[in-house]
Amino acid sequence: MTDQTVPTDAVRLRSTLDAVPAYKPGKPAPRREGVTTYKISSNENPYPPLPSVLKVVQDAAAGMNRYPDMAVTGLTRMLADSLDVTPAEIATGTGSVGVLGSLLQITCEPGDEVVYAWRSFEAYPIVVALAGATSVQVPLTADARHDLDAMAAAVTDRTRLVLVCTPNNPTGPAVHTGELEAFLAKVPHDVLVVIDEAYLEFVTDTEAPRAMDVFRAHPNVAVLRTFSKAYGLAGLRVGYVVAHEPVAEAVRKAAVPFGVSTIAQEAAVASLAAFGELQERVDALVVERTRVLAGLRAQGWDVPDSDANFIWLPLGDDATSFAKVAEEAGLVVRPFGGDGVRCTIAETQANDRLLQVADDFRDG
Numbered sequence: 526m527t528d529q530t531v532p533t534d535a536v537r538l539r540s541t542l543d544a545v546p547a548y549k550p551g552k553p554a555p556r557r558e559g560v561t562t563y564k565i566s567s568n569e570n571p572y573p574p575l576p577s578v579l580k581v582v583q584d585a586a587a588g589m590n591r592y593p594d595m596a597v598t599g600l601t602r603m604l605a606d607s608l609d610v611t612p613a614e615i616a617t618g619t620g621s622v623g624v625l626g627s628l629l630q631i632t633c634e635p636g637d638e639v640v641y642a643w644r645s646f647e648a649y650p651i652v653v654a655l656a657g658a659t660s661v662q663v664p665l666t667a668d669a670r671h672d673l674d675a676m677a678a679a680v681t682d683r684t685r686l687v688l689v690c691t692p693n694n695p696t697g698p699a700v701h702t703g704e705l706e707a708f709l710a711k712v713p714h715d716v717l718v719v720i721d722e723a724y725l726e727f728v729t730d731t732e733a734p735r736a737m738d739v740f741r742a743h744p745n746v747a748v749l750r751t752f753s754k755a756y757g758l759a760g761l762r763v764g765y766v767v768a769h770e771p772v773a774e775a776v777r778k779a780a781v782p783f784g785v786s787t788i789a790q791e792a793a794v795a796s797l798a799a800f801g802e803l804q805e806r807v808d809a810l811v812v813e814r815t816r817v818l819a820g821l822r823a824q825g826w827d828v829p830d831s832d833a834n835f836i837w838l839p840l841g842d843d844a845t846s847f848a849k850v851a852e853e854a855g856l857v858v859r860p861f862g863g864d865g866v867r868c869t870i871a872e873t874q875a876n877d878r879l880l881q882v883a884d885d886f887r888d889g
């Protein structure tokens with residue numbers, strides 16, 4: 526029997542939880558009579574899983590009474606070979622956000638500072654606050670890009686971690702090699718710089734950095750990647766960081782034991798093996814991105830370049846009303862109130878509808 530005299534909120538929780546913002550997942554597409562609706566709010570891959578990957582997943586499901594290989598041996602070896610690093614320089618986790626949580630745990634004591642651009646990936650303030658660390662958000666430039674000079678200037682002796690999101694979610698542009706190198710030259714060597722390349726496979730900007738080269742040249746750089754976007758495995762939660770050995774080893778220590786399921790491990794291995802097929806899908810999405818950006822600009826929208834699988838409409842105070850109008854047209858977008866709207870490049874029909882909604886909104 527529960528003791529009725531003791532209230533359920535008597536348990537003392539960490540005060541830092543009050544500073545943790547809630548993650549707002551993209552809403553599912555609403556069901557509408559006679560209208561195909563599309564969820565373009567979470568930057569998911571619109572293509573269904575490859576048959577070869579689905580088969581591997583179904584086979585792996587038969588062993589779900591067993592714990593997975595905690596060392597993630599097969600996937601780690603395959604990644605190491607393809608990236609030309611050692612397995613010890615790789616740490617996997619439950620999505621790259623899971624790995625990011627570990628990166629916070631291994632670098633930050635309460636009160637330490639984490640520098641990142643803003644607006645950027647909405648998981649950043651959450652993982653930083655959960656660690657009890659302090660977010661130092663450096664405003665993007667007027668054209669929605671990282672201001673790496675200002676970010677370097679924001680580094681103090683309390684800074685333990687800098688996050689560079691390239692291409693930037695939700696605005697789209699990638700950082701450039703020259704500015705990244707100039708930035709790294711200014712950051713102290715004991716501050717970890719994480720380059721979050723969740724959308725790497727969609728990048729076409731020729732000035733975008735080759736992050737693996739940057740990793741090799743700098744002992745304080747790590748590269749965060751995911752199978753959730755180009756590889757289409759968002760629902761299986763698998764990502765990884767390429768880091769120099771002491772950092773990678775610490776991430777493995779901090780990770781949830783057996784966090785990456787056998788199903789996820791096998792699906793990631795099969796997806797790497799099938800990357801040629803997946804690349805065709807990515808290429809098609811990039812063609813669609815170019816078409817949508819050109820269409821929006823022809824309508825008179827001032828949209829930043831995008832090197833990812835989404836575009837950004839800098840709507841300011843109209844963000845929420847745009848999202849409402851889009852939803853009435855069967856499109857669930859991702860509004861950031863007072864700032865803008867992020868729309869995932871998806872099926873051709875969804876992209877066509879986005880162009881139509883955007884055109885109507887400008888006219889209306």
Ligand SMILES: *Cc1c(COP(=O)(O)O)cnc(C)c1O
Binds near residue numbers: 623721
């Ligand atoms: C989607 C995304 C991720 C990937 O998250 P997972 O946990 O791997 O699904 C990481 N970083 C950014 C910037 C993203 O947009």
